[in-house]
Amino acid sequence: MSELLQKAYMDQLVKWIGRPCHFRLLYKISRDGCSAQTFHQKCDGQGPTVTVLYNTNNTIFGGYLSQSWNSDLDYINDANAFLFRLQYTGASNPLKFAVSKAASAGYGHSSYGPTFGGGHDIHTFSGTINKSGNYFPLNGYVGEIGNSYNLNGQSSSTITNDNLQVTDLEVYRVIDGDEQQIQQRKMDKPWREHTEWTEEKMKEIKENLLAYKPVSETNVTAANILLLGQIGAGKSSFFNSINSIFRGKITSKACSGSFEHSVTTTYRQYKIKDHSSGKFLNLRLCDSRGFEEDCALDAQEMSFILDGNIPDCYQQLNPMVRFTPKTPGYIKNPELENKIHCVAFVIDGSTTDVMSNNILQKIKDLQISLNQRGLPQIVLLTKLDKICPDVNNDVTNTFTSSAVCDAVEKIAEILGLPRAHVLPVKNYENESKLKTGVSILLMEALERCLDFADDYIDEQLDKKASEEKWPQAPEESWLLKGIRYLFRK
Ligand SMILES: Nc1nc2c(ncn2[C@@H]2O[C@H](COP(=O)(O)OP(=O)(O)OP(=O)(O)O)[C@@H](O)[C@H]2O)c(=O)[nH]1
Ligand SMILES: [Mg+2]
Known part of the structure; x- marks a missing residue:
């Protein structure tokens, strides 16, 4: 801009x-x-x-x-x-x-x-x-x-x-x-309930995530969470942060950084391994190319990602080269297992005031196709440390910071989502060691994504069951259609 x-x-x-x-x-x-x-x-x-x-x-x-x-x-x-x-x-x-x-x-x-x-x-x-x-x-x-x-x-x-x-x-x-004073304004009551910020709590959430399995009665083995958003919003950093927590130290497996064009050029479905148990979590964080100001979103490619037609490691190198059913690796008949189960819009919290109409329109257009699919949407509001100096000092101030509360309300209103769907996070970016508060906030956001993914998987099962109970009317033959056309009033 x-x-x-x-x-x-x-x-x-x-x-x-x-x-x-x-x-x-x-x-x-x-x-x-x-x-x-x-x-x-x-x-x-x-x-x-x-x-x-x-x-x-x-x-x-x-x-x-x-x-x-x-x-x-x-x-x-x-x-x-x-x-x-x-x-x-x-x-x-x-x-x-x-x-x-x-x-x-x-x-x-x-x-x-x-x-x-x-x-x-x-x-x-x-x-x-x-x-x-x-x-x-x-x-x-x-x-x-x-x-x-x-x-x-x-x-x-x-x-x-x-x-x-x-x-x-x-x-x-x-x-x-004064802006600094207003940003630092602490609220008397937290704007969202939050339990504790203790080491025990962190362990408990970590164990819950490790024990997570997608809702039963399906053959879905892992929840697929798609990270979408503007370039530089912190999508890859979110994966890196979660990966670091389970690695036990700060890592940066996915490339991250700030460039004019998206740093991420390959569609990746990252799995997360808990290094103390050697187990993989039953989820995939799907990292994709960031939305760019002057580059149109390929609606077809996005549909392929949502519907599970695009394989892991697909190179989104050149946005002008389209992914088609002829592209090597195209998954022809994706199962529920391959589909995306929850979309997380990753939004840089420090830019909610200056988000361009262009990017907003891209998100809104996308929301239409997500709503058509009944796909749950969540916002990961990143870079909290840049919104509020108090949160920069200590993320446990997140829920008493009026600046964070304002940013959450603003983005919920812009995207037409309930405030509870906006999850403030601070990614690991400048830290050399894991911090309890930062990890709790990140893992809680991930837990919410999994709850939403479960709702979606459950809903798909219900739909399938009722379709089996009430089979859809067979397609009308061309002859019947013709007769109906001739005798229409
Ligand atoms: N201060 C701060 N910086 C962050 C945070 N999250 C990410 N960053 C920084 O923002 C820059 C962009 O982060 P990425 O994770 O590469 O963003 P991305 O959304 O993957 O971007 P593209 O792949 O280019 O679309 C990096 O320099 C990160 O270190 C955060 O919570 N706070
Ligand atoms: Mg990236």
Whole structure:
């Protein structure tokens, strides 16, 4: 994703606003599309906001309103509003322009993007603007700047270069309080019940996992859990972390890291071996290529993975080369044993605020085919340590951290899943030794995946039993179909 306001500029805005506050991104045209409708959907009624424009001269400017945006076709009265310039033609050059006519500080119009001042001082755009090359040619104007704001000797050209070709436009909600303090805010009561964080508890969960067998009355020997999500979200690290726990030391069997393209290029159905007993757990963690911003998901390939047609170790090297029934290794008649039994979306908890629409759409499209198959979905919310400094110090603070609670609620809402389906985890990534708390959180998440997988396997058995009891009507012959067609009303 392109621009995101630099910390130094955020600090400058906090100084101008004049009270401890921080920012949460509400709307970003490069992510959400440039349309007045979307702007109002995301920003109306959200309280104080900062609007930031980044033009192709490398100038950053915008405006602050302490009152909410609305679509009332009326001016917004705001004595605290101001316009600002943060950077001019590539160089940091911050200036604040206080409102001079508070009664017309902003203008709320359902067909307009963010608009400041009577006249208007800054009218960003109206309707919908399509991207042209690497910028959005906004159809508003900045030539009237100075009508409702005091320009202190500056002009539209020294504030904006008279240029409304922007690489991005962002609107941030201004939230009272210092971010660090808010992130560290401890809740009086845990937001989710959690038992103990003891060594005994860890052993107990480990034993439960070792004793796990998929629901009886099937020939399914292992539950298949598919890890899906954006590149770099921590899919391979989740497998490595679980593997480390049963290995008794930190290992990194699956390649992990941060690159522009997915580090994982081979579809793997990893088994996990408990090194103290030499036994394998009755589950497979299926690790796959990460979703990429500019690369379409191959729906057919995904169906093959879900339905168990794709073998272990299939190279997903080139997303342009499709897997077909002719590809060597294709499993023609997969059994329930080969199918995926639970899907775990692995989502980087530190990016829930800036997840692109593109990636979200990919997940939502996928959810449709998962729902059609009745496949249970879970979210493994990773990188908790990056969401909350307290959790970074000690993961046993996870369930009293308001920042983690917010992230869980947010992702549950975005994906339309119950909050209980979102499981916060911290992968082993920087540790040299196993830690009780980290392992408990990871293993509890795995236990939940297995519960869900069991539900699915059970449901498939029920379905099969009722199909055997009530066989489906045989397919109508073409002759009958033809007769029915001829005599239809
Ligand atoms: N701080 C922190 N970093 C993590 C966590 N989980 C994973 N990482 C780091 O995030 C980066 C990406 O992790 P991977 O496990 O390779 O991510 P992936 O989802 O498998 O990515 P692709 O295979 O590229 O699709 C690595 O540098 C990991 O060390 C976590 O819980 N906390
Ligand atoms: Mg990976």
